[in-house]
Amino acid sequence: MVATPYAYFKKQFLPLSEAKIGIMTHAFLYGTAVFEGIRGNWNDDDGQVYLFRMAEHYVRLRKSCRVLRIEFPYPDEELHSITTKVVEMSGFREDVYVRPIAYKSSEIIGVRLHDLEDDFLVFVTPFGPYLDIEKGARCCTSSWRRVEDTGIPARAKINGIYVNSALAKTEANLNGFDEAIMLDERGHVSEGSGENIFIVEDGKLVTPPPSSNILVGITRDTVITLARQELGLETIERDIDRSELYTAEECFMTGTAAHVTPVVELDHRPIGEGKMGPITARLQRLYFEVIRGNNSKYAHWCAPCYSKVKA
């Protein structure tokens, strides 16, 4: 069977190619939408796509909706079943990316959040590696600062906020780097254009706190949990200076798209040995085992999508 991407759109399941919004949709005009990115990881032995931490992604989407005053009346079970059904109907036998969006759907001019209709959609698309997880990323400190909570709250995954990320990412790429690391307005390390940041210091993990204007990542939480439970490593959440990244023993980024990607160079300075460090390597190995459904202890994080699987 040839795989075809499907969407859930205006309360119907339909091929992605048929799911179209009007050009006056408020979310398109003003960025008034919130979203999630959920990875579906293909497990060839099981003949299964596992959605990683879908429940936690919907918890975050609900919080984002509160910030943007988006009505989101769907119960968890309905969200989970819509999402697994979109993947199952699509029939991919490879890694996929699922994008739920809750958005201001009125077709109307007028910048505001109130007195507008809201809607919800989900679509799926194939999605391979985002950054080079083996070789690692060469990064720069962005000249763009991360938006502050007093401007657009970064803890909400707001579509319009991604202009900040896009400015930083394109500047980095056009200057020959793989990824940008943004500072907050106080000059502390915030995050990458689509990733949280960790350093390794004296055998401990250190990562910026939510008050550094980060999106509080689900991969970040996964790594903190695996480090503590499986490797006995503590994570300290505190402000990090730019120069601490230069002198860190190891540095890596986490994100649904980026997985666990080593940062091997920043602003033309090698970090550590200039290649993936030993703690990053151990965490990355463990993380891949977990997200593909190959570690039974964390099976509750992996939601299977296909109801009929290989015997």
Ligand SMILES: Cc1ncc(COP(=O)(O)O)c(C=O)c1O
């Ligand atoms: C700006 C930003 N920070 C961090 C992350 C990592 O979050 P998560 O691990 O939940 O994907 C993402 C990706 O969604 C992001 O876009």
